[in-house]
Amino acid sequence: MKKFLALLLSLSMVLALSACGGTKSDDTTKADETKTDAPAETATDFKVGFIMLHDENSTYDLNFINAAKEACEKLGVEYKIITNVPEGQECYDKAAELADDGCNIIFADSFGHEDYMIQAAKEFPNVQFCHSTGTKAHTEGLSNYHNAFASIYEGRYLAGVAAGMKLNDMIANGYITEDQAKMGYVGAFTYAEVISGYTSFYLGAKSVCPSVTMDVTFTGSWYDETAEKEGANKLIANGCVLISQHADSMGAPTACETAGVPNVSYNGSTQAACPNTFIVSSRIDWAPYYEYAITAAMNGEAIDADWTGTLATGSVVLTDVNTTAAAEGTQEAIDAVKAELENGTRHVFDCSTFTVKGETLTSSKADVDTDPNYTPDTEAIVDGYFAESTFRSAPYFDLQIDGINLLDTNFGG
Template identity: 70%
Template sequence: MKKFLALLLALVMALSLFACGKKDNDSDKAKVKVGFITLHDENSTYDLNFINAAKAAIKNLGLTDADYILKTNIPEGQECFDTACDLAENGCNIIFADSFGHEPFMIDAAKKYPDVQFCHSAGTRAHTDGLPNYHNAFASIYEGRYLAGIAAGMKLNEMIDAGQFTKDEAKIGYVGAFTYAEVISGYTSFYLGAKSVCPSVTMEVTFTGSWYDEALEKEGAQQLIANGCKLISQHADSFGAPTACENAKVPNVSYNGSTKDAGPNTYIISSRIDWAPYYEYAIKAVMEGKTIDTDWTGTLATGSVVLEEINDAVAAKGTAEAIEAAKAKLEKGELHVFDTSTFTTRADDKMNSFKVDTLKVDGDGHIISYMADVDTDANYTGDTEAIKEGYFAESSARSAPYFDLQIDGITLLNTKM
């Protein structure tokens, strides 16, 4: 009887300790408080994508509205530092910012609050600045843009076959924000995707000098359409370009999310980064006391690079199948977006001239070596060999894009910074 009572008491104590331990663990996880900083608000396709991801991550982790603070319309200036500090003072132990120009201010905040984790999307300095509580993240979105480019090329082929224009007139337009590597990598991968199915395609690019300016983006798209561009895409954050396309009845491929509501008769598809997997990963690391990667790159496999649903009313027949075939090859490593055998460039090109000492091409203009600016400095000095096994290895040396070359077939109409 005494042995039975002793065993029973031991069992009760064990169950009690387990319950207490479980309660303590749950309590530890609940201590996280997250801060989110965005450049604009829900009216920006770019920022809306981040806001939706933030809310999804909070929900997926079992957190509540009380566990996060969202700050919108925070400029790329001192306001970012002030906001980051305010979030830290209000108990946030992990803080995210979404825009390239937020980086120096996030770094300053990280230095001031060493016990708070600061995570910045699209930044380049985490791997060189060496702060243990400052981190960069991006995704291989160039693969998503390449796949979206296939949809564009398929549409061009359909219009050519319908007699709407000839192969030699297969020109697409692109509205870009700045001449940063992120934008260059984006429009080049989009073009190469289109070229993979429509070999005669050419492209014109115009820049607005702003991440979000609906009037300029609309004006840029209108100019490209007037120049004879048969399809428009963009790396800018408003509905300006999609609206211009809908008004002119010109097909459109969007970025950061579907613009079907703004262009039901012209929208084809959109590529975007889903930031929820990164947010969940980083927040969970804080909850569990684990280290966050200094430089994190999301992929097709992590669910970070996605395509919105195809608008079958506009897309060419066979588009979904063509995209899935290319996606499978990308995931297996059988296809590389920046395969150097698929495009040419020139070291004496106006936009490549400052890279003449780090760019080497063969007699046909195919790149055989390029020292990319990965460890960013004021002079954008090339420091890392980017050509590996016959392709430009984008986002492998750091998460943020560093493909910044101009290739044949693409014409820049301006170079606003």
Template identity: 65%
Template sequence: MKLRKFLALALAVTTVLSMSVLTGCSSNSGSSSEKSAETTETGETAGETKGEATNLKDIKIGFIFLHDENSTYDKNFIDAANAAKEALGLSDEQVIFKTNIPESSECYEAAADLADRGCNIVFADSFGHEQYIAQAAAEFPDVQFCHATGTTAHTAGLDNFHNAFASIYEGRYLAGIAAGMKLNEMIADGEFTEDEAKIGYVGAYTYAEVISGYTSFYLGAKSVCPSVTMEVQFTGSWYDETAEKEAANTLISRDCKLISQHADSMGAPTACESAGVPNVSYNGSTVSACPNTFIVSSKIDWAPYFEYIVNCVANGEAIDADWCKGIAEGSVVLTDLNDAAAAEGTAEAIAEAEEKLVSGDLHVFDTTTFTVDGAALDSYMADVDTDADYTPDTEVISDGYFHESEMRSAPYFDLRIDGITTLNEMF
């Protein structure tokens, strides 16, 4: 991930600087300050200056999706966009979808087209879209450009460029509890022994986002099934049904008793259904296709963010340069449990943990619950990019836990903890 992130970041910064020269560094419409990464006298930072209010009926928002409804990842965004549209009372003419937009210059072209068509807000949903959204933001200062999973908006120096994510590790931890409860049930039923409690995980890439996700899932499972171990198989793609199915089957052949995933197709869930292996999916319920094996799914609910950015423009208020919310705010949710597959007591165990997460009595990455190479951690310098100078490392462990998604919205937990084995590292 670091190489890809570095290249994307370098290109984005170069693009932003060059486009700023071409546009004379003009500020966003209605803004009273120049674009700057420095804090102003009012405490506002770049990406947070206020503008003029816009009547809600005059707002138009364009969405750029990497895939379409066939991808669970993109479907989750599409469903949230439709939910926000209904909640805000927007008409069909006020919302434009562009699907199957790759992480290439086609993204910039799509963003520019949406701006030319009168969109006040443009949103893109994939990490690799970021540099092209930054390019469009520099060229169209009167349009607000928002991007999911990115890392550069808070240091780019553009008032109209914004990143957003959610504390999905909280949801994955809770889903992990459901997995651990299922393992305990299977152990109690004599299907295998405690030392055979192994789960498999289908991951896309070795990015911090994926590592954070599978680690939080594992820690959730471990919190109720202490003997659990996990193996991770990477596919090298966010969406490759064949590769994801093959990865799941590989893990099943290696005696993994339950499978989860950070990948976007139905490959892994359907492989589990065919093999009769319990499955915890991601980004939405797969119960209709996998009625016998689906347990639960965690997901980010993007509707609150979409409503937030539209209301900001309508009210002439600043959009956060780097936005992140979690379970407490309704931005991270679990689907309904499938009682046909979930273990007895799962709902109660999840509810108890969720209450503690919200109250702050429980932290997902509590450093007393894991080790790295046999040792506990009391310090870790993470690559967070917290300022305009791109300071490479920031201390992220304090008060006994790793502070994920607090220094920036996008995940940066990239530790390889004990108990988890990765089977391939080419991605």
């Protein structure tokens, strides 16, 4: 993992503290940090702004915050981070504030920030605006507005391999039978990003443990510690013997630690708070993108409308495997599959590895261009696999495959 040791230390400390509680998404916005000590050899008048949905108590936002600091300090540029900015008009207000404050490039980190970042980009044409997880840059056609994501589905697939190894170990030791190999997944919303994530995790596990099934529940929030803990406990009560998540608090991991149920977390190691149940975690390392976009802006070069980080760029990473909870041979299994993903001999969404309503897909159109009715517009099956994050950076896989049972859905307000 890129620069992992330094990052993991600070991440683990904060995650351990966050197990005791977290801030809510409607907290008052605040400037988290301004850094001004740029080295003499760099342009000290170049300034970078960051807008974060939550603060360090959210594993999701902490991951962005750490990457922002790493990239800016490496490049020697001044930066300002504003945390707890809701997905509403407040985002535009903070973007305009950062632009007025002299920021040359401004980043936002949450899906719901997009329309307000576009609004700001139109008003401040000389400032570059970059939005992580958004979908509209390729259709808006603004030279100063950009989207970015990473092939995190590959990281989740690798984490799923670790989960499948654990299930096989539990079967071999008589803790469960093959037909009891049911995982649970706590998701935030029933969006393509989350669907892509839980499906890739499931397919990774299925590649190792063919009998696996999975239940999914949704909280309706990216960060709600109580709801995430309740969701995990509901899944455990329903017979799920391993839990993963796409939600941002310590709710699910701490529920698993209390219940003694293995857990695959997201956005960083939870081993400090959950030493007996944490197996591994995948995350996006945003530092490579930040370095790329900031450097391009400093040099007056064009920034990709859609940028997708990969395993090869160091943008998709896994934590160290916790050998206390993981099955023997897990790291070796991850390494072998990672090599296949990197050389193209394995694809996460290989259509031969799953069915939809009992049928193997040969064609599937996805909503890549994002209209209000989510109308499918682009053929996504290429050479026998669903080509995720190829036609735009943000995920568009939204198929409900066999073997995954949705206990509920939540598409937001």
